[in-house]
Amino acid sequence: MKIANQKVTAERLVRDALEKAKHFADYNIFTFLNEEAALKKAREIDSRIKKGEKVGRLAGVPYALKDNFLSPEGETTASAHILGGFNSPITATAVAKLEAEDAIMIGRTNLDAFAHGSSTENSYYGPTLNAHDKKRVAGGSSGGSAVAVALDIVEFATGTDTGGSIRQPASFNGVYGLKPTYGCISRYGVVAMASSTDCIGFFAKTPEDMDLLMSITSGQDTKDMTTLPDYYNNDSGEPTNPSKRHSRIGIIKDFDNDSVAPEIREALKSKIELLKSKGHEIVELEMPALKYALAAYYIIVPAEVASNLSRYDGVRYGFRSEISSHLDELYDHTRSEGFMPENKRRIMIGNFVLSSGFYDAYFLKAAKARTLIIQEYEKAFSKCDFLLTPVSPSPAFKLGEKVNDPVAMYLEDVMSVSLNLAGVPGLAIPAGETKSGLPIGLQLVGPRRSDKTLIEFSRELI
Amino acid sequence: MEIKREDILHLAELSNFSLTDEEVDKLGDDLDGIIKYISQLNQLDTDNIEPTYQVFEMENVWRDDEILPQDADREMLLNLTKEEREHQIKVPKVL
Numbered sequence: 001m002k003i004a005n006q007k008v009t010a011e012r013l014v015r016d017a018l019e020k021a022k023h024f025a026d027y028n029i030f031t032f033l034n035e036e037a038a039l040k041k042a043r044e045i046d047s048r049i050k051k052g053e054k055v056g057r058l059a060g061v062p063y064a065l066k067d068n069f070l071s072p073e074g075e076t077t078a079s080a081h082i083l084g085g086f087n088s089p090i091t092a093t094a095v096a097k098l099e100a101e102d103a104i105m106i107g108r109t110n111l112d113a114f115a116h117g118s119s120t121e122n123s124y125y126g127p128t129l130n131a132h133d134k135k136r137v138a139g140g141s142s143g144g145s146a147v148a149v150a151l152d153i154v155e156f157a158t159g160t161d162t163g164g165s166i167r168q169p170a171s172f173n174g175v176y177g178l179k180p181t182y183g184c185i186s187r188y189g190v191v192a193m194a195s196s197t198d199c200i201g202f203f204a205k206t207p208e209d210m211d212l213l214m215s216i217t218s219g220q221d222t223k224d225m226t227t228l229p230d231y232y233n234n235d236s237g238e239p240t241n242p243s244k245r246h247s248r249i250g251i252i253k254d255f256d257n258d259s260v261a262p263e264i265r266e267a268l269k270s271k272i273e274l275l276k277s278k279g280h281e282i283v284e285l286e287m288p289a290l291k292y293a294l295a296a297y298y299i300i301v302p303a304e305v306a307s308n309l310s311r312y313d314g315v316r317y318g319f320r321s322e323i324s325s326h327l328d329e330l331y332d333h334t335r336s337e338g339f340m341p342e343n344k345r346r347i348m349i350g351n352f353v354l355s356s357g358f359y360d361a362y363f364l365k366a367a368k369a370r371t372l373i374i375q376e377y378e379k380a381f382s383k384c385d386f387l388l389t390p391v392s393p394s395p396a397f398k399l400g401e402k403v404n405d406p407v408a409m410y411l412e413d414v415m416s417v418s419l420n421l422a423g424v425p426g427l428a429i430p431a432g433e434t435k436s437g438l439p440i441g442l443q444l445v446g447p448r449r450s451d452k453t454l455i456e457f458s459r460e461l462i
Numbered sequence: 463m464e465i466k467r468e469d470i471l472h473l474a475e476l477s478n479f480s481l482t483d484e485e486v487d488k489l490g491d492d493l494d495g496i497i498k499y500i501s502q503l504n505q506l507d508t509d510n511i512e513p514t515y516q517v518f519e520m521e522n523v524w525r526d527d528e529i530l531p532q533d534a535d536r537e538m539l540l541n542l543t544k545e546e547r548e549h550q551i552k553v554p555k556v557l
Contacts, residue, residue, distance in 0.1 A: 086542065089534035182517050196516045222530075225523045226516075295500045306477065313478070315553055317542035327556045332480040344479060345492055351476040352469075352493070353500075365503050367513030372506070374514060407495045423517030448519075 001155040001209050003059050004049060010042035010060025010104065017062035017106045020153040027129045027151070029144045030107040031067045032074035038062070038106045045102050056101030057216065063098065064148040064157040067108040068115060068191035071095045078191045079123035080113035082338025083318040092189025093221045094158065094200050101216050109144025109157060113340040114309065115165055115193045117141050118412040121403045122342040129399075131173045132438055136396040139169030142203070146173045149203040150439075156213060157203045162193045163297055164391070164416025166201045167428035171391040171441020174430045176204045178455070180214065181448045182423035183228040186221035194304035195226075197297075197420035207458045210427070214451060231449050247457060248281045250384035254290060255415060261394045267431045267440045268390060271461055275388075278460055283384045289372040293418035296373065298410055299353045299366035300421070306350025312338065345406055370421045377422045377447070386457060387445040390415055391428050395438040416443070425451045429458050465494045 004010035018035055045060050065071065068078040070088035077083040095105070112122035120143025121127040128143040130136040131150035138147050145157035146169035159166040161179035170177025178201045185200040192198060200217070204210040219230035251272065256265060272282055314320035314334030321333035339347070353362035380387060392412055402408045419426045424447060431442040444461070446454040470490050474481050481489065536549070545552035 089538040089542070091533070183519075222525060226518045228519070289506070292503055292506045295503045298496065299500050299503070310478075315543065315551060316539070320544045324554050327553050329480075330554055331478045335477070336479050336481065339479075341485075341488075344477070344481075344485075345489065345496070347477045348470075348473040348479075348489065348493060349496055349500075351473050352497070355473075355476065362500065362503075364513055365506075365508060366500075367515055368508035368511040369503055369506055370514040371511050372508065374517070405495075406492050407499050410496075410499070421517075 001061055001205070003061055004042075004045055004055070005059070006049065010045040010049075011039060013060050014038050014042040014062050014104055014106060017154055020151070021107055021148075024151050024153060027131070027134070027147055028126055029109055029128055029147050029151075029153070030064070031077060031079060031110050031125055031144070032108040034073045034105050034107055037073050038104050041104050045104075056103070057212065058098060058101040058103035061103045061156070062106045062154045063103050064107055064109045064145055064154045065095065065105050066111055066142050066145045066158050066160060068111060068160055069095050069158055070189040070191070071105070073105060074108055076108070076191070077124070078114050079111045079125055080338065080340065080343065081124045081319055082312045082314075082334065086318045088189075090189055093186035093223060094217045095189065097217045106154060109142070109148055111144060112141035112342065114191065114305075114343055115141035115160055115162060116305070116340070116342045116346055118164065118168055118409055119397075119403065120144065120169070121399065122340050124340060127399055130396045133396065136398055136438070137172070139172035139396060141165040143169050145203050146170055146175060146177065149173075149175045149205065155205070156209055159201050159203055160190060160193070161199045161201050161420065162197050163301060163420050164413045166203065167391045167416050167426055167441070167443055168412065170203055170428040171443075172396040172439065174433070174439030174441070176207065176210055176430070176458075177428040178202055178204075178210055178214070178451070179419060179426045180218070180451050181228070181425045182420075183226050184214075184232060184425075184451060185217045186219075186224040186227050188221055188223035192308040194301040195308065196304060197301060199420070207455050211452070211455050214455070228449075232452055235449065235452070246279045246281060247386065248283050248384040249275055250283045250285045250380055250387040252287050252290065252387060252389055253284055254287055255389050259393055260390055263434045264390045264393070264395070264440055268388065268442060271388065271431055271442060275460065280460070285380050285383060285387070287376045287380060289369070289376045290418050292369050293373055293421060294410065294414045296366040296369040297413070297417035297421060298349070299362050300370065302346040302350035303354050303363055304350070305346045306354065309343065309347055314338070342406070373418050374422045377418075377424055381447040385446070386454065389443055389445065391441040391443045392416065395434055395440060419445060424448055425454055427454050427458055429461055431461070465490060465497060
């Protein structure tokens with residue numbers, strides 16, 4: 001990526017990024033542009049470079065922040081009306097680590113409100129348009145971040161992935177998108193969706209950039225008790241040199257059927273041939289429990305969503321409804337006016353699967369299905385090093401095509417959610433395009449804590 | 463199962479939503495479709511399988527019992543609310 005140095009100033013990099021952001025305004029990528037503060041920081045970095053002082057590994061690199069990461073610059077709204085006017089006094093750990101390396105946030109990006117969605121159409125601020133076809137969706141929920149990288153406005157962008165929210169928009173726009181192992185990067189200061197599956201990750205243009213971002217942001221954080229000790233930078237392990245070492249790549253037979261677009265199946269086949277030609281072994285696997293991953297996901301995640309989103313009541317921060325003569329009315333009206341329809345659906349489904357009489361049939365059943373899914377991944381990784389699968393059943397779909405049919409929208413996530421339930425990492429990689437010019441993405445999946453080798457191995461697919 | 467209007471109203475109450483009639487109808491249809499979809503889990507045999515609620519590999523993360531510096535103080539937090547009086551958050555009547 002372009003980093004500021006004696007030849008290229010941080011101010012130049014930031015000005016270029018801001019200009020591009022404005023040039024592509026009609027894509028509705030940003031909910032906030034951090035113009036003044038970004039330029040100020042750029043000039044500070046330039047003056048340090050000029051004096052020969054030490055600067056960070058991301059000196060002057062312009063990046064975009066998904067609008068569910070808390071930081072004092074601009075309002076953090078998660079693209080939801082109910083968080084309108086919320087100026088965070090705290091900074092997310094991941095943001096603090098990027099800033100400490102002198103990266104410069106140039107703007108906050110659009111998402112499906114509270115990251116509920118697979119198209120960025122559920123945003124209070126309207127949909128983000130696909131980088132390759134303005135009539136199509138950006139994917140979601142991290143649609144703004146994916147398009148900001150795909151249109152080359154920024155060098156990288158942050159995302160969150162609860163069920164595919166990084167990998168699917170990455171594949172819809174032709175960039176790399178990583179969902180790391182659960183617990184790899186601190187979730188402190190990121191708007192919670194489903195605490196047992198939420199992951200922080202990135203959109204980037206190359207595996208090398210992704211590796212750098214991971215080495216900067218991974219590690220334990222006392223502010224997030226579910227963070228793992230920094231294995232990313234410390235696992236000595238055996239040095240993996242993919243060109244010398246032959247890997248076993250698993251292909252899931254259950255995913256090779258008519259529900260997947262022919263051009264995506266062809267892209268997968270051509271990558272399989274590429275891997276074979278490089279001496280890697282292809283292993284065909286059956287993973288029948290994955291068929292139930294989406295149903296389990298749309299029980300577990302709404303249950304956690306209903307709990308996590310109960311905090312938004314209009315009392316302490318964000319939007320507060322005017323129609324309220326009584327405290328109960330204030331809660332009801334604030335939540336009714338402040339949430340998007342998809343937020344309401346998920347909260348109500350969550351309360352349904354958790355309510356007495358249905359808990360055993362739905363929530364407990366899904367928690368048991370989750371165990372089976374985890375076991376299936378463990379079994380798969382005893383037979384192969386990585387899995388290679390499609391990210392989603394089709395390339396980017398048209399705006400409005402699925403937004404009124406929640407089940408059709410949920411089916412977008414059918415190949416991505418099982419990773420989140422199992423806590424394993426997945427990297428969406430660009431894998432060509434359709435005849436009509438839409439990007440195709442594939443995902444490389446590895447066992448827990450294999451993030452670094454996963455990124456390294458992805459070079460074999462270029 | 464078929465979801466009824468009274469079920470939607472009950473779930474809305476649990477969720478602290480006051481819904482319009484139109485929303486009740488639409489959510490009824492939507493939730494019906496979603497519940498039908500997630501009910502396919504019934505076909506999966508989960509006998510003798512333990513549930514999983516989290517995938518974090520560690521348990522009981524300990525630290526010393528001391529107050530650490532906080533990122534936000536009382537003043538900053540009170541600034542976020544719509545109405546404040548005498549260092550308290552003001553809300554409409556409760557009773």
